Amino acid sequence: MKLEDLKKIREKYEKEMTLRDGKFKIKIIVGMGTSGIAAGARDTLKALLDEIAKRGLKDVLVTQTGERGLSSNEPVITVEEEGKPSIVYGDVSAEVARKIIAEHIVNGNPVSDYILEVKK
Amino acid sequence: MSFYRMHIIIPMDEEAVEHGAIEVKRELSELIEKNNLKDEVKVIETGPVGVVGKGVVMIIYPERLYYYNVKPSDVKEIFEEHIVKGRIVKRIEHDYGEKRAGKIVDYKTVGLTREQKRVVLDRCSIINTLDMEEVIAKGGYSAIEKIISEKIKPEEIIEEVKNSGLRGRGGAGFPTGLKWDFTRRTPGDEKYLICNADEGEPGTYKDRLILEGDPHKLIEAMIIGGYAVGAEKGYIYIRGEYQLSIERTQKAIDDARKFNLLGKNILESGINFDIEIKKGAGAYVCGEETALIESLEGKRGQPRKKPPYPVNKGLWEKPTAVNNVETLANIPAIIINGANWFKNLGAVNSSGTKVFTILGHVEYPGLVEVEMGTPLKDIINIYGGGVKKGKKFKAALIGGAAGVFLSEKLLNVSMDYESLKENKAVLGSGAILVMDEDTSIPEILFSILKFFAHESCGQCSPCRIGTRHLVDLIYKIKNGEGTEKDLDMMLKIVETMKETSFCPLGQSVIMPVKSALTNFKEDFIKILNKKNNEEVLNA
Numbered sequence: 001m002k003l004e005d006l007k008k009i010r011e012k013y014e015k016e017m018t019l020r021d022g023k024f025k026i027k028i029i030v031g032m033g034t035s036g037i038a039a040g041a042r043d044t045l046k047a048l049l050d051e052i053a054k055r056g057l058k059d060v061l062v063t064q065t066g067e068r069g070l071s072s073n074e075p076v077i078t079v080e081e082e083g084k085p086s087i088v089y090g091d092v093s094a095e096v097a098r099k100i101i102a103e104h105i106v107n108g109n110p111v112s113d114y115i116l117e118v119k120k
Numbered sequence: 121m122s123f124y125r126m127h128i129i130i131p132m133d134e135e136a137v138e139h140g141a142i143e144v145k146r147e148l149s150e151l152i153e154k155n156n157l158k159d160e161v162k163v164i165e166t167g168p169v170g171v172v173g174k175g176v177v178m179i180i181y182p183e184r185l186y187y188y189n190v191k192p193s194d195v196k197e198i199f200e201e202h203i204v205k206g207r208i209v210k211r212i213e214h215d216y217g218e219k220r221a222g223k224i225v226d227y228k229t230v231g232l233t234r235e236q237k238r239v240v241l242d243r244c245s246i247i248n249t250l251d252m253e254e255v256i257a258k259g260g261y262s263a264i265e266k267i268i269s270e271k272i273k274p275e276e277i278i279e280e281v282k283n284s285g286l287r288g289r290g291g292a293g294f295p296t297g298l299k300w301d302f303t304r305r306t307p308g309d310e311k312y313l314i315c316n317a318d319e320g321e322p323g324t325y326k327d328r329l330i331l332e333g334d335p336h337k338l339i340e341a342m343i344i345g346g347y348a349v350g351a352e353k354g355y356i357y358i359r360g361e362y363q364l365s366i367e368r369t370q371k372a373i374d375d376a377r378k379f380n381l382l383g384k385n386i387l388e389s390g391i392n393f394d395i396e397i398k399k400g401a402g403a404y405v406c407g408e409e410t411a412l413i414e415s416l417e418g419k420r421g422q423p424r425k426k427p428p429y430p431v432n433k434g435l436w437e438k439p440t441a442v443n444n445v446e447t448l449a450n451i452p453a454i455i456i457n458g459a460n461w462f463k464n465l466g467a468v469n470s471s472g473t474k475v476f477t478i479l480g481h482v483e484y485p486g487l488v489e490v491e492m493g494t495p496l497k498d499i500i501n502i503y504g505g506g507v508k509k510g511k512k513f514k515a516a517l518i519g520g521a522a523g524v525f526l527s528e529k530l531l532n533v534s535m536d537y538e539s540l541k542e543n544k545a546v547l548g549s550g551a552i553l554v555m556d557e558d559t560s561i562p563e564i565l566f567s568i569l570k571f572f573a574h575e576s577c578g579q580c581s582p583c584r585i586g587t588r589h590l591v592d593l594i595y596k597i598k599n600g601e602g603t604e605k606d607l608d609m610m611l612k613i614v615e616t617m618k619e620t621s622f623c624p625l626g627q628s629v630i631m632p633v634k635s636a637l638t639n640f641k642e643d644f645i646k647i648l649n650k651k652n653n654e655e656v657l658n659a
């Protein structure tokens with residue numbers, strides 16, 4: 001192994017470790033209650049994780065929570081960002097989840113069609 | 121690489137294994153597999169977390185929630201409630217770490233999960249020791265990378281270590297940079313670097329945490345040390361009872377060799393260095409560097425005459441630097457962040473952090489890393505959670521068996537080399553044994569002296585005879601048959617031993633004895649002639 005290889009390994013695996021050092025800026029919370037799961041929240045979650053891995057995003061964290069009483073709009077996800085209002089999205093299919101990552105997380109433009117609530 | 125929403129850490133050490141950590145991990149992995157959550161949740165086995173007496177610990181990220189005393193039968197509930205639904209299982213004892221993701225909710229204001237200043241233990245219980253990728257991702261071998269890419273010379277490394285003010289963490293506190301400088305300057309083409317991992321001081325287990333939790337840090341430091349002093353061969357002398365440490369460190373050495381981080385021409389830089397492990401055989405005296413070298417050479421572990429010091433004539437009579445595990449574990453951070461950064465940590469003449477083991481009558485026994493100069497009472501009250509069951513503090517034995525008994529008056533003392541020296545105490549290995557009001561100091565002293573008598577190597581008479589004689593005297597005193605004369609005799613013996621013993625084992629017996637007899641004199645006076653008096657009364 002050469003010096004460059006060491007650097008390559010470090011860059012490749014650094015992102016995976018973010019979860020454990022608490023250094024992240026955006027937190028995506030997926031509602032995983034019974035109705036959330038029934039409406040396909042598991043696929044939404046998988047799509048989020050996959051998209052983040054594919055794009056190699058750092059500082060983003062995906063976590064889950066229980067039911068939030070918005071059953072008719074499940075799957076529901078919340079995007080929390082430091083110093084910004086939290087945004088609650090509804091009817092987030094796997095496809096919408098990928099869109100949210102691309103537009104909201106990467107470019108900073110919330111996907112207005114799916115916003116349920118903006119929490120100050 | 122893949123991205124997970126949850127990392128579950130299961131710290132593994134002998135205590136955890138005994139309480140079923142392997143079963144817990146197996147059970148959890150099976151449930152995750154069965155429920156098809158493998159792409160979302162990752163289970164990681166790490167080295168110990170530094171919490172003692174809590175059985176199997178499970179840490180869940182990103183919440184950084186600690187579950188304690190997890191039994192294999194609890195796993196299903198944790199899985200169904202916490203991992204699937206995100207609800208904490210309140211029935212099981214749990215605790216939040218202070219530095220957590222997201223919003224701050226109530227966390228305990230005391231305990232070992234409070235944020236610490238971790239330089240030496242920064243990766244312990246965070247990474248999977250056996251996973252080279254995780255080690256490298258978390259900054260492993262980045263100091264070597266810096267040295268090679270910036271072409272830093274051995275002399276510059278020594279200068280940096282000297283300027284950092286790093287002192288030996290094994291007990292004596294000798295400046296590390298100076299030791300390396302002496303070794304480098306001694307002429308000779310064959311030199312050695314030895315890591316002293318024969319952690320034998322009663323109540324100390326800081327090195328074990330590093331060996332089990334992050335052996336790569338030690339390996340990296342030894343490569344740097346070897347390069348600095350001009351050694352191509354290093355030895356790690358590990359205490360024989362540390363089975364898991366030996367296994368993990370050996371695995372780390374093998375992995376490092378595979379990645380061309382050990383052996384010939386490391387990372388094609390021209391640096392050669394390799395490490396071999398030597399198991400100790402259970403002798404306390406082998407923690408003394410020259411006895412350790414004798415043992416390494418295959419002889420009986422007895423100290424050598426000094427001078428010549430090992431830096432001039434060490435292993436096989438060649439120049440040798442002997443460093444403690446914790447000392448070495450500071451080196452990579454010093455290389456990366458520079459001497460000034462390190463100097464700004466800690467106290468005057470005691471730079472950096474120190475790993476302390478807190479044990480005895482405290483709520484949360486375990487291990488913390490804090491800056492040098494942290495007051496003793498903070499370590500006991502904040503991290504240790506104070507004296508157990510709300511009892512009153514009586515004494516703390518600082519630095520292991522060869523340490524000093526401190527009374528309540530010295531609770532405010534700063535834990536660094538200089539402040540402790542002013543108070544006739546030593547930092548030693550960093551063990552803090554807390555004793556509550558019900559503790560009998562004579563009883564504790566009895567067990568310490570028995571320990572010394574057992575561990576005296578017998579080479580010199582003051583130590584061999586003195587330790588034996590002290591046991592007889594303290595036995596007599598604790599049984600209520602002692603007199604004032606016996607107390608004087610004890611002091612006379614330890615003073616003679618200090619002057620005439622061959623090595624630090626005999627020389628340091630004065631510390632526990634004298635401090636116990638001065639700081640807790642009433643405890644001894646109270647029981648003198650007790651038996652005689654009782655007999656008179658009963659007659």
